[in-house]
Amino acid sequence: MDISIVGAGAGGAAAAYSLRDHDVTVFEKSRGVCGRAATRRRNDCVYDYGANYVKADDDRVTELLTATLDSTGLVDIEEPVYTFDAAGTVSEGRDADDHKWTYTEGLTQIAKRLFARTDATVHRETRVGSLTRLDDGWRVHDPEDEDLGTFDAVLLNPPAPQTADILRESDWSGEVYSDLLTAVEAVDYRTIYSCVLGYEFALETPWYGLVNTDREHDCGWLSREDLKDGHVPDGETLLVAQMSPEWSTRRYDDDPEAVCADAAAIVADLLGDERLADPAWHDSQGWRYALPDGGVADAPLRAAERHDLYCVGDWVAGDGRVHLALRSGLAVADRLQNT
Ligand SMILES: Cc1cc2nc3c(=O)[nH]c(=O)nc-3n(C[C@H](O)[C@H](O)[C@H](O)COP(=O)(O)OP(=O)(O)OC[C@H]3O[C@@H](n4cnc5c(N)ncnc54)[C@H](O)[C@@H]3O)c2cc1C
Incomplete structure (x- = not known):
């Protein structure tokens, strides 16, 4: 055929x-x-700027990734996902994912x-x-x-x-x-603007990712590419901030420089670390059709x-x-x- x-x-x-x-x-x-x-x-870093990782929620897909295909370089992110709310209060938990997979060379x-x-x-x-x-x-x-x-x-x-x-x-x-x-x-879609923020210093957090569970914060998701093996040189930090659908839709056509600067300020405020407002470099991608709503x-x-x-x-x-x-x-x- x-x-x-x-x-x-x-x-x-x-x-x-x-x-x-x-x-x-x-x-x-x-x-x-x-x-x-x-x-x-970019800048000696490899980063997943759309999907962050693949879950092991389907036996056939799990077998495909871990057994059928070459699994060299398959990375399982060990650190957990924490949550935060509209007020920016970070809490443990909601790491329901057994495995969080990517590859040293990225999800592609x-x-x-x-x-x-x-x-x-x-x-x-x-x-x-x-x-x-x-x-x-x-x-x-x-x-x-x-x-x-x-x-x-x-x-x-x-x-x-x-x-x-x-x-x-x-x-x-x-x-x-x-x-x-x-x-x-x-089929409706949510829009997400991803801002990738690079820093020339190491960050200490007990989490790999933070998810906003009440969906009231301007940032919907924040995670550390530097915790994925092979993605970021030692001593550096690379954050991926996925902004909320409302914020992303409002800022979609704005100058990416300004969007990333504002996203970095929101991240700095969320983590209470002023250094994060001034990344050494940044990258961005608007995803108009990021996630289907059902x-x-x-x-x-x-x-x-x-x-x-x-x-x-x-x-x-x-x-x-x-x-x-x-x-x-x-x-x-x-x-x-x-x-
Ligand atoms: C910011 C963000 C974060 C996410 N986080 C996660 C996560 O952590 N974990 C998770 O599991 N999922 C996550 N997702 C969702 C995940 O990325 C998608 O569910 C998945 O990749 C969809 O795959 P797909 O094959 O259905 O579609 P797509 O990946 O959209 O593939 C469709 C392809 O069609 C091509 N195309 C479109 N129009 C045409 C045309 N006219 N002619 C030829 N080619 C065309 C596109 O270029 C694209 O390559 C995230 C998505 C985004 C955007």
Whole structure:
């Protein structure tokens, strides 16, 4: 079977891995793979600036990461996650995660290692704009309507709003199409602005991460990349501050310099350490479609599958988690191969 996967996120990569006995062609709009499980290198540091880690909440995914794929460099963050409230009071607890995994080279290793086990052709910097329904299969087009090929089946891995963009531009009609589009358009997302703050001194904390449980603070999550093996040179600190959806939405289009300066001041205030207001360097990324607010109606997706069109990703699984995106990719591949 000739199969096209649109998007090389964790979900798309897991599907490509499971479909490795078929001819798989992947179109990914960005330069790298693994989507929101994203890693950068700068100033001798490696940092995960989207997802922070993968949880061991799914047996099949756990086996994939720890046994099936090469687990060299798999890092299990040992320090706990603490909580804080609107007033900035930090408390122990809520570290429900048995394992918190990344890699010394960062989370993008997940997709890289999955693709390395396949013969899939991965076209990077290739955005898909639309699809055309054929009598048997699908034609895939870029946004300028250039033909990217015809396939027996297509998997759509972008976040729901970007999947909806593709569907709206597509040449397909009928009840299955309109029900699918309505279901995909109904999935809302939270926006998160990630600020990465580098310091040339070591920090002592009893926690790896802090999560704001009442969702009333301007900072939603704060964690230490320097506690991930291989990420940060000794004697330095690298904090990732993920700002609340409200704050992130308000500041989304502002100058990143100003946004990071304000985020650093909020972090300094939260930890009661004035030194943190003045990082030696910073980086940032706005994630407009960071986390889906719940899942999608299942029936319209299953109906589209009978027309060889599959949706895959965290929003299909019902929550914004890397392990759920991976599981969604494996599950969709199972269904495709069993039709
Ligand atoms: C700030 C932040 C913090 C997070 N923290 C955690 C965490 O700690 N733990 C956790 O488990 N999860 C976390 N998540 C969620 C996690 O990152 C996602 O659930 C998971 O990575 C989603 O994978 P996916 O394959 O569904 O989608 P994505 O990773 O979004 O992959 C979709 C891919 O499709 C590509 N694409 C989009 N449109 C097109 C197009 N038209 N043509 C071609 N390609 C296209 C994109 O470039 C992308 O590579 C976090 C997310 C964010 C943003």
